[in-house]
Amino acid sequence: YRIAWVYLAPPIWGLVVSLFSLVAFTAIEGRNVHLRTLLFWLAFNGYLLYLSYVVMGIISGQDYGSKLFTGFVAYYSWLLWTKGKIYGIMIIQLIFSLFFSLVFSKGVLQLNYSRLIASKSNGKPVVFFNVFVLPITLGIALIALTTFPMDFRYQLIRMATLMPVALIVLLGLALHKAKHIQIVKGGLKPVPVVGLIVLVTLLILSRFWLQLHMEPLW
DSSP states (O other), rough: OOOOOEEHHHHHHHHHHHHHHHHHHHHOHHHHHHHHHHHHHHHHHHHHHHHHHHHHHTTTTOTTTTTOOOOOHHHHTTTHHHOHHHHHHHHHHHHHHHHHTTTHHHHHTTOSSSSHHHHHHHHHHHHHHHIHHHHHHHHHHHHHHHHHTTTTHHHHHHHHHHHHHHHHHHHHHGGGGGGGGGSSSSSSOOOOOOHHHHHHHHHHHHHHHHHHTTOOOO
16 A cells, blocks of 8 residues: 555655645745746646656556556556546546646746736737746756756656647636736846856766766666
8 A cells, every 4th residue: 555655656746846836936925036936837847747647657558567657557556447447537637637737827927027028919929938938948958968868758758748738828828918917026136157057067967976876776
């Protein structure tokens, strides 16, 4: 029973972090731009982690020998459910989970610095690109540099899962009128480029240092 719950730990933890971060993001005053930005991305990445485990379960083929046989599919199999029931539950779970991504649309608009841009006919795609697409692109590049080829299969699945989520977030922007959105106040403080380069370099070097000091398990 405990081992079965171990399979559920990563996606459940991602979902819990996402929900708590969303609540905190909503509760914190608008001038705390850095903290709100951090909470938004914690919420989004926690949700993406959870959703990727749902996707992995579906494409694992319910094969015990598959490296994707983890998370919900492993737990449902432990419950001795039939394959048809497991597929049905996981597809329903995927559909409802995708709808949840609409929650992030309002956050994207709130992290925008200009209500005027968001109110224009072509403004929301610009906001979406600046607030959402650019950070994700940089994040994916950073993850690839620090983890490849480790965990490569899982990262590919998460990136593929990101595509429909991003589309839903973009479409969800139309549900919110700019005049009702409380945008960030004060903006992000400039961060020295040299400091960012040093941090990224240290992160990449730490990956190679860990590789040198890891012993194989077989």
